Amino acid sequence: MSISNYLDKVNQHYKSGHATEHTYRGDLAELIKAIVSDVLVTNEPKRQSCGAPDYILTKKEIPVGFIEAKDIGDKDLDGVKKTGNKEQFDRYKASLNNLIFTDYINFHLYREGELVTKTSIAKVTDSGIKPLPENFSSFENLIK
Numbered sequence: 001m002s003i004s005n006y007l008d009k010v011n012q013h014y015k016s017g018h019a020t021e022h023t024y025r026g027d028l029a030e031l032i033k034a035i036v037s038d039v040l041v042t043n044e045p046k047r048q049s050c051g052a053p054d055y056i057l058t059k060k061e062i063p064v065g066f067i068e069a070k071d072i073g074d075k076d077l078d079g080v081k082k083t084g085n086k087e088q089f090d091r092y093k094a095s096l097n098n099l100i101f102t103d104y105i106n107f108h109l110y111r112e113g114e115l116v117t118k119t120s121i122a123k124v125t126d127s128g129i130k131p132l133p134e135n136f137s138s139f140e141n142l143i144k
Contacts, residue, residue, distance in 0.1 A: 001027075001030045001034045002034070003121055003131075003133075003136045003139065003140075004131060004133075006027055006028070006030070006031040007105075007122050007131045009024075009027045010024055010027060010072070010104055010105070010122070010129055011122075011129035014072055014124075014128060014129050015128045015129075019072075020071060021069060021070060021071040024069070024072070024104045025043050025054065025055075025069065026043070027104075028055075028067075028069065028102070028104060029041040029055065032057070032143055035140055035143045036057075036144055038059060039058065039059050039064065040058045040059070041055055041057055042055060042056050042057075042058065043055055048066075048095065048096065049095060050091045050092055050094070050095035050096065051088065051091055051092065053066040053067060053068045053092060053099070054067055054068055055067040055069070064098060065098040065099065065100065066092070066096045066098065066099045066100070067100045067102060068088070068089070068092055068099070068100070068101050068102070069101075069102050069103070069104060070085065070101070070102070070103045071103060072103050072104055072105060072129075073103060073124050074103045077101055077103055077106055078108070079093075079101065085101075093110050094113060097111060097112050097113075098111055100142070105120060105121055105122040105123065105124070105129060106118065106119075107120070107121070107139060107143075109142050117138075117142055119135050119139050119142055120132055120135055121135050121136060121139045
């Protein structure tokens, strides 16, 4: 699956008005597998000591990363609001050394609890999800 195909699927669901955070999970797993084919992407893995991140990425049965996904347009993807994602994100950053927070179009990569990089492959507009192809290669590098 290409990033463009992924965004087409995301946009279709988003525009339906019936999508939730969980709607996009299979599509993101498929996209990640297309970018890093030697990594197993597991949606809803077993709980970790810090909680239950939405995905675990493993290579030869060894965890290489985790992803916590929120709904498109989540207002606290930086995890700074006490009434938002702060408590959960702080727990995950303290325990998981290679971690991505996403709303399926914005991706924030943390290593050892510190922000390494972030990128957006699309933005929400009045007419739906608009791809940002100029960021596709930085996204692929972030995933790799």
